[in-house]
Amino acid sequence: MNKNINKAVFLDRDGVINKDFSYVYQKKNFVFNEGIFDLLRILQENKYLLFVITNQSGIARxxxxxKQYNQITEYYLSILGNLGIRISGVFHCSHHPDFSEKPFSNCNCRKPKPGLFLKVQKEYQINMFESIAIGDSIRDLKAAYLSGINNRILVNPIYKESIYIxxxxxTIKECKKYFQKLFL
Ligand SMILES: [Mg+2]
Ligand SMILES: [Zn+2]
Structure with a gap:
């Protein structure tokens, strides 16, 4: 019997959902990436649960x-919700090795550590082999690799080479086109 019955997409936030202007917590700086709504819709229609896993060391810093972090989270979730896009869970790491007290300076939730991915896997019975990670940084995909996710997509205009990818x-738009074709 296989109890890991769900497949999921693990999305980074800054650089994937929205443009990464660094330490985004205000509405005026929360700008959705072009194509992200369609991408999320396509994945949702193909029975993937959607999760956001995000490092937010701006809190530790x-x-x-x-509270401000939670407000911006509610803000973009409500916009997505109005478009019929349901995010099953949003998980963040608020820590940073240089700015957090022990034991949080060495937490398990900050990517590239896989702590939050494994938490989702357990709580939502996710089949990681069937799942997808989308990130704009190698540490997103290293965390995905360490948690057993088989499909690890980098979205970044700058060329990067890594075994984790x-x-x-x-761009997200290109990524969207790929899935559009894949699921035709
Ligand atoms: Mg990012
Ligand atoms: Zn953490």
Whole structure:
């Protein structure tokens, strides 16, 4: 009996969902990437659960509060929700090795550690082999690799080579086109 019955897409936030202007916590700086709505819709229609896993060391650095982080999360989830896109869970690491107290300075949730991926896997009975990770940085895909995700997509205009990457696109729009064709 296989109890890992769901497949999921693990999305990074800054650089994937929205443009990465660094330490985004205000609505005016939360700009969705072109093509992200269609991409999420396509994945959802193909029975993937959607999760956001995001490093938010701006909290440890004192640049914004946990409350402000939660507010921006609610903001973009409500926009996605109005478009019929359901995110099953959003998980963040608020820590940073140089700015957090022990034991959080060496937490398991900051990517490239796979802590949050494994938490989702367990809580939502995810089949990691069938699942997908989409990130704009190698550490997103290293965390995915360490948690057993087989499809690890880098979306970044700058060329990067890594064993953690299985596919790459310059933009979310290109990534969307790929899945559009794949699921035809
Ligand atoms: Mg990112
Ligand atoms: Zn952490």
């Amino acid at each position: 004192g640049l914004f509060s946990e 299985t596919k790459k696109f310059k």
